[in-house]
Amino acid sequence: MIEFVIQKEEGDQTIISFLKKRFKTTPLSLIYKLFRTKKIKIDGTNIRYYHHRLKEGEKVEIYDNYLQKSSLTIYPLSQSKTYFEIIYEDQNILLALKEHGITMPSLDNAVRNYLAEKNPAEYQRQIANFFVLTAAHRLDKLTKGIVIYPKNPSTKRVLYQVIADKNKITKKYLAVCEKRPKKILPSYISGYLSKNNQEQKMEFSREPTNSQAKFCALEVRKVDTKNNYQTLEITLHTGRKHQIRSILSYFGLPIVGDKKYGSKIDLKDKIYLLAYKILFVNLPAPLAYLNGKEFQISD
Numbered sequence: 001m002i003e004f005v006i007q008k009e010e011g012d013q014t015i016i017s018f019l020k021k022r023f024k025t026t027p028l029s030l031i032y033k034l035f036r037t038k039k040i041k042i043d044g045t046n047i048r049y050y051h052h053r054l055k056e057g058e059k060v061e062i063y064d065n066y067l068q069k070s071s072l073t074i075y076p077l078s079q080s081k082t083y084f085e086i087i088y089e090d091q092n093i094l095l096a097l098k099e100h101g102i103t104m105p106s107l108d109n110a111v112r113n114y115l116a117e118k119n120p121a122e123y124q125r126q127i128a129n130f131f132v133l134t135a136a137h138r139l140d141k142l143t144k145g146i147v148i149y150p151k152n153p154s155t156k157r158v159l160y161q162v163i164a165d166k167n168k169i170t171k172k173y174l175a176v177c178e179k180r181p182k183k184i185l186p187s188y189i190s191g192y193l194s195k196n197n198q199e200q201k202m203e204f205s206r207e208p209t210n211s212q213a214k215f216c217a218l219e220v221r222k223v224d225t226k227n228n229y230q231t232l233e234i235t236l237h238t239g240r241k242h243q244i245r246s247i248l249s250y251f252g253l254p255i256v257g258d259k260k261y262g263s264k265i266d267l268k269d270k271i272y273l274l275a276y277k278i279l280f281v282n283l284p285a286p287l288a289y290l291n292g293k294e295f296q297i298s299d
Contacts, residue, residue, distance in 0.1 A: 002067060004060040009129055009153045011056040015040070015047060018054060021130045023067055039063045082110035087146055087295055092155040092287060095278070095295055100144045101269030108134050111149055126152070136163050137171075137239060142258070145173070145275020146295060158287055166237050170279040173234040173244060175255050176272035178263060179225065182252030189247055190217035193240050201260050202242040204250040216240040218247065229256065244273065 010018065019031050019040075038046045041061040042054075054060075082102060087095040094115075098107050112133050116123040126133070136148045136159040148163075150156035162168040191206045192213035205213070217237035224231040230253065234244055242261075248254060249261035257267030276297050280290040 002062040002064070006054045006056055006058045006060065007129060008056045009126075009131065011054055012154060013054055013157060014050065015042070015052045015054055015060070016050040018060070019062075026067060034062065034064060082106045084110055086114075087297065092151055093159075093290075094149040094151060096147050096149060097297060098139055098143075098145060098147050100142060100271075103141050104135060104138050104147075107147065115151070129153070131156070136160060139275055140242065140245075140271075140273075142269065142271045143273045143275060144270070145273075146278050146297060147275075148278065154286055158284060162283065164239050166235070168280070168282050170277075170281065171236045171239075171275060172277040172279075173236070174223070174274045174276050175232045175234060175244060175248060177230045177232060177248055177253035177255055178265070179228050179230045180252045180254075183250075185220060185222075185251050185253065187221065188217070188219050189251075190215070190237075191247070192216065193243055193246060199260075202240070202246040204243075204246040214240055216243045216247070218243065245271075 004018075004022070006018075016031070019034075020028070023031060032050070034040050035048050035050060038048070039062060040047050041063070042052065042058050044059075044061075084099070084102075084107060085097040087097055089095070094111065096107060096111055098104075112123075115133065131153050133149060133151065136150055136156070139145050139147060148159060148169075150159050159169075191204055192208045193202045193204055193216050194209050194213045195201075196203050203209075204216070215238065219235040219237070221233040221235075222230065223233050232248070232253070236243075245255060245258055245261045249258070254262035255271045255273050257263055257265050257271040258273075259266055263271070274297070277294065278296075279294045280287070280292070283291055
């Protein structure tokens with residue numbers, strides 16, 4: 001028999017999520033079989049509902065002699081230095097400013113370095129409880145902007161549930177574009193993105209062009225026009241890969257420096273796209289205290 005007692009930070013997750021973390025090398029079909037064959041008990045009661053939500057202090061018992069617990073996934077601290085600015089930090093979240101040309105794995109490692117050095121005991125405690133810090137959303141390597149990091153499991157669950165909901169977390173971008181519009185630019189744009197494997201980029205269309213096409217939407221507001229350049233504010237409604245870059249290219253407004261999507265200017269490891277503002281609205285506990293807060297950077 002294998003036994004676990006649910007700790008505070010492990011509560012409010014489903015039993016199936018908990019078991020997948022603890023038995024990473026075990027086929028998922030075998031984990032489900034444990035439920036069907038009544039080999040899982042919580043506080044002495046057989047559990048057959050995969051989505052039972054765990055509570056602090058509950059005892060999970062697994063009656064199987066062949067399962068092996070996964071070893072802890074230790075993410076070694078990077079030896080290279082990736083510098084970032086902290087926009088905001090509290091006990092639950094950290095907002096980091098990612099620079100142009102920095103990949104998300106590099107930033108993740110840098111934030112882990114910072115937290116491990118700041119509080120080594122807490123960092124090791126989180127690792128021991130199978131929590132590995134990663135960003136709640138991603139930015140392209142060429143894009144600069146604010147990235148949200150959850151610092152504990154309960155915050156991570158909330159953020160992952162609401163990160164794509166504009167009515168709870170609003171993400172705004174500034175884009176400087178080459179002013180060569182092919183079409184009238186509406187204030188609200190929706191359509192579909194498909195991957196062009198040959199050119200390794202996303203292509204926007206008003207209607208789906210294949211079964212893999214994904215819906216996307218955003219709002220656009222003109223901020224400034226100067227010489228042959230136009231600055232736009234974009235509010236995301238969906239978070240698809242390269243959606244801003246692809247949509248603006250479709251309308252004949254490639255982002256300055258974005259050679260992949262039609263820019264005439266090569267800026268090497270950057271494009272003029274900035275994830276400059278995040279607003280928190282209608283977040284549930286334990287993040288309700290952030291509601292009404294706005295974080296903004298300038299470049």
